Amino acid sequence: MHTVAVLALDHVVAADLAIPVEAFGRARLADGSRPYRVLVCAPRQRVATETFAILAPHGLEALREAGTVIVPGCSERAGPPGVDVLDALRAAAAGGARIASICAGAFTLAAAGLLDGLAATTHWAATDRLAAMFPRVDVRPDVLYVDNGAILTSAGASAGLDLCLHLIRRDFGSAVAADSARLSVTPLEREGGQAQFVAHSPPPVPRGSLLEPVFAWIEDNLAGEVTLADLARVAGLSERTFSRRFREQTGTTPLQWLLRARVRRAQYLLENTDHGVERVAARCGFGSPTAFRERFKRVTGVTPRSYRASFRTPAAP
Template sequence: MPSGRKPLLVSVLVFPGVRLLDVTGPIEVFTTANEFGGRYRVRTVSPDGADVVTASGTGLRVDLAAAQVQEAGGVVVIPGGPEWPSLIKDDALLDAIRALDARSCRTASICTGAFLLAAAGLLDGRKATTHWRFADQLALRYPQVTVEADALFVRDGHIMTSAGVSSGIDLSLALVEEHLGADVARAVAKDMVVFMQRPGGQSQFSVRTHTPRARQEMLRRVLDTVAEDPAAPHTLAAMARRAGVSTRHMTRLFHDEMTTTPARYVEQVRMEAAQAMLEDSDDPMATVARRTGFGSPESLRRAFARNLGITPGAYRARFRTTHTTSDGKRA
């Protein structure tokens, strides 16, 4: 958007039950970009023009109805919401999405907003992502969509989709970089005190969120590598080589910054990966063990006994029950 060009319109679609941060995150990015040379004009749009109440109970003022958006070009943002299973059946909402997309140069979804795009038929034959908790459901409901479950955001043609909640900020920063260049996007990220580009994918939002943040950049790179591929050979020697330090120094870094040992940290990441597989798949124990880095079912069993006090089979039975009793409770 060179100087003298007309403002670029950003239309954020809102609806009852929308997730608040899915709306405000992108709005903050685009309006902050205006402080660094951008010319974005952001407005909220609802299917009928009525104000809405978000999932958190906060009211949102709406600028206009979807049918009132007449300008061609611009960006359309489709947020998500916890009630997406019912939202994908809302014909008025889906019609509004199709109409807005038809006039946009870029349509972007946040979190479970990908389900709305898919239900509207806009992701057919495309790659997409969504919140890691719902990636499998997106792939199951819409087999014509290629789901990239670990991506923070995916660009396919004029459509972009992003992962859970705060990744809408990552996606919006990418759009600012597309429009105004990396320097402006970097200035916006710095002003908002967020990453210009976060390391790793959605796999980082797991064990990493419950452990202290490493001060050393090279240690953070090691932690990212473990989170991204738990099955890789993450021995102490291998991690030390990646960081360019001695094994003694690597052990000291884990002790001082992470309050744990390298081996214990790797096991925690692998445990979490194994738990996710047991909850979400019917894969044999040998497959679970191999894909999560434990190697064998026996090693997997010992790790579960050590960390949870139960067997992997008992864990799967406890957390994957799909039958209900006569009173409607899970069996």
């Protein structure tokens, strides 16, 4: 099993702590087995949140055996992390652990020097402070999360869940991540580069009255040609109004959403079928195998062949 250590410091944000515990703890493989062992650890057994206290069952030594270390954010009442915490994080990183932060947890990683020279993010309200305190960090204020490979950071609130699902997808593929997303009652849609803060035009369009039918129509028509006019017609809006409303609701364009949906369908087919690249490309609506390979690698970082080799379901027909 892959061990995930979640670090709880005094004044930890309870939601930031619960998100990785639940996301990794609930993940399951196709055979129903649990791929992660989740350990909550702390410098001291008793840890205070803003409203209650918890008892952490593990100390900092748990970081040494972890393949992944998650650092939740702490409130502004928290003091600087102790030397023992910073040393433990540095040792974990030097030992090959993957280190990720949620929200203000980026300040702890930065204090340990783990973000020097790297791109990073945190909650949009704290990005200026992070940049001022740690000038060697390339702070990205307008993204949900940043993946540097071994070091990752995320913005606040639900972006922490986006990051955890991203890690699950990296480890075990899109099908396992999609199942984890369903268990968390959240869509597996948002990429790290999506904007943190999406403003809604007044009055906001209720979810379900505009985009839900469009998303469903896209999934049903991925193999064919899909135009902006088609999507606007499904939404019952002009193309210009639809494009504006779509960006307001999702933070991206209809075309980018469509391309991501096609890549997600391709991931599923590569994991669960023997279809060749040409057939996968055709079933997902890509104009040619070459266009499919280029788009797939741009989104996932690997070729379709490499992805299949890593995430192919053993019992795939």
